[in-house]
Amino acid sequence: MPPGAARQERVRLGSTFGLRAIVARLAVGLLASSTALGAVSFVPAAAVHAMVPAVGTSANFEVLDDAQYDVMPGLSCQNPTAPMPCYTPHQIRTAYNMESVINGGTTGAGQTIVIIAGFQDPTLLTDLARFDQTFGLPATTPLVTAPDGLTEFDPSSAIQKGWALEIATDVEWAHAIAPGATIHLVLAASGDDADILRATRYAVENDLGDVISQSFGEAESCPTAEFLAEEHAVFKAAHARGMTLLASSGDVGAAERTCDGTLVAAVSTPASDPEVTAVGGTRLVADRVSGAHQSEVAWNDQYGASGGGFSQVYKRPGYQAPFIEDNTGRGIPDVALGASMYGAVIVAFRGKFGRVIGTSPATAQWAGIAALSNEMAGHRQGPLNTRLYHVGKSSSYDAAFHDITGGENTFAGFSGLPAGPGWDPVTGLGSPNVAVLLPLLS
Structure with a gap:
């Protein structure tokens, strides 16, 4: 396939295929062979001409692992007396006042949500179909692009299984919030920084979508300054095209994992980049039947806590100046969700229903909200942060957001910060009242 060309193929479930692409050290032209995702619209990318320099010796983004996926046979967590409840798409959409928007015809139609991830999920199509059928969502078939070729799935790899769960979570919940939007999954060859950035750059340069969701992160002290500058340039290019960028703020409170996998006191990148809308976490209490919003505090339990704090790399952007007086660094998160x-x-x-936690599903849901906002506005809205913080300092703030004032994000021995009125470095501006917020963003 010549440089600059792309072809679209129909890949059959259970088949294997090969395509020539440049992946790590593929200047010699190896043949990348992979198990197919299934009957998806697969768009192999044109070969790139240069490698993005690798970062460090171990540069895997942190993703969900099996410990964060709790299989609940028969959806027992839906029982009104379950000690740890779980929520369906209808309940989440009700809690955050989205149902009236979606039922009124704003579904994300005409929008494309790009989900960046590593490796692949070989059961995505069957799991997504089951999810949609169970919860009354319209069937959808995501587009899949692998710029460096699709990596063969290794079921013995904990890292690959973690990414597979990440993919399933992000696709299902972006679709649940914006059921009319197209989902375009862009798969890096691995979870390494260089591969992830190359996939992101490909999505931007080829204008693959309107909203880009990034449910991964690492301590911003891990990548080199050169890598962060290159990443920032890609994000600036995305915004020049009118794309909206979102990323999860992390699941370990005031800490984040660095290059060797250990925790350090740091905020997460790419969430800390001021071009990105960083999504934190809350503990949502909703009616067990209707999903009606009852209360919300900052997420902090034995399983994790909302990532948040202040960047040591990026300076406080102008849109945060009215909200942050005692720190010169970029504060994250910007917003939050359960x-x-x-x-x-x-x-x-993997053919079962379970429950997933963390800022990963929260980010995918906010990507869906951004797609709804684009459709309502009638055009791409680009960077959300300036618009969000404009609402945050307006008289409409209390109606447009649930201001999270309780809780803090001390976790795993790392002292955190408290939530409080208005913006805070644990839950940002808070969680959305979508029916009120979207017209204000538009």
Whole structure:
């Protein structure tokens, strides 16, 4: 396939295929062979001409692992007396006042949500179909692009299984919130920084979508300054095209994992980049039947806590100046959504239903909200942060957001910060009242 060309193929479930692409050290032209995702619209990318320099010796982004996926046979967590409840798409959409928007015809139609991830999920199509059928969502078939070729799935790899769960979670919940939007999954060859950035750059340069969701992260002290500058340039290019970028703020409170996998006191990148809308976590309490919003505090339980704090790399952007007086660094998160095990979301994965926690599903849901906002506005809205913080300092703030004032994000021995009125470095501006917020963003 010549440079600059792309072809679209129909890949059959259970088949194997090969395509020539440049992946790590593929300047010699190896043949990348992989198990197919299934009957998806697969768009192999054109070969790139240069490698993005590798970062460090171990540069895997942190993703969900099996410990964060709790299989609940028969959806027992839906029982009104379950000690740790879980929520369906209808309940989440009700809690955050989305149902009237979606039922009124704003579904994300005409929008494309790009989900960046590593490796692949070989059961995505069957799991997604089950999820949609169970919860009354319209069937959808995501597009899949692998810029460096699709990596063969290794079921013995904990890292690959973690990414597979991440993919299932992000696709299902972005679709649940914006059921009319197209989902375009862009798969890096691995979870390494260089591969992830190359996939992101490909999505931007080829204008693959309107909203980009990034449910991964690492301590911003891990990548080199050169890598962060290159990443920032890609994000600036995305915004020049009118794309909206979101990323999860992390699941370990005031800490984040660095290059060797250990925790350090740091905020997460790419969430800390000021071009990105960083999504934190809450503990949502909603009616067990209707999903009506009852209360919300910062996410902090034995399973994790909302990532948040202040960047040591990026300076406080102008849109945060009215909200942050005692720190010169970029503060994250910007917004939040339910993330606790005491209010997890239901995900179909490997043929079973289970519950997933963390800022990963929260980010995918906010990507869906951004797609709804684009459709309502009638055009791409680009960077959300300036618009969000404009609402945050307006008289409409209390109606447009649930201001999270309780809780803090001390976790795993790392002292955190408290939530409080208005913006805070644990839950940002809070969680959305979508029916009120979207017209204000538009």
